[in-house]
Amino acid sequence: MATIEKTKVKTSIKEAVAINNEIVLFNDDVNTFDHVIETLIRVCEHTNEQxxxxxxxxxxxxxCTVKTGSLDDLKPQCSSLLEAGLSAEIV
Incomplete structure (x- = not known):
């Protein structure tokens, strides 16, 4: 009979909260699919399929949530999306 080891993983509250931020991209009637796709690839490092x-x-x-991570990482990316004319916010 195999022995099962239990492993406890410690995560600080600061770490758990730090990765809880999301960039949400909103629909608009202005930007083309190509522009949105190209911007997500450039700014958020998405693959073409993503x-x-x-x-x-x-x-x-x-x-749609397009990126998750720490607030410090997401702020410049969200700013770049906004500068490209997309509608996005960090939540």
């Missing part, structure tokens, strides 16, 4: 899926979700659902 960017296409996010663009479709935004179009049909109205919004």
């Amino acid at each position: 960017a296409e899926q996010c663009a479709l979700l935004v179009h049909y659902k109205g919004k």
Whole structure:
């Protein structure tokens, strides 16, 4: 009979909260699919497939989480999305 080891993982509250931020991209009637896809690839380092899926979700659902991470990492990315004319916010 095999022995099962239990491992406890310690995560500080600061670490758990730090990765709990998201950039949410919202639908608009201005930007083309190509522009949204190209911007997600450039700014959020998405693959082409990820960017296409996010663009479709935004179009049909109205919004999509496009990136998660620490607030410090997400702020410049969200700013870049806004500068590109997309509608996004960190939640």
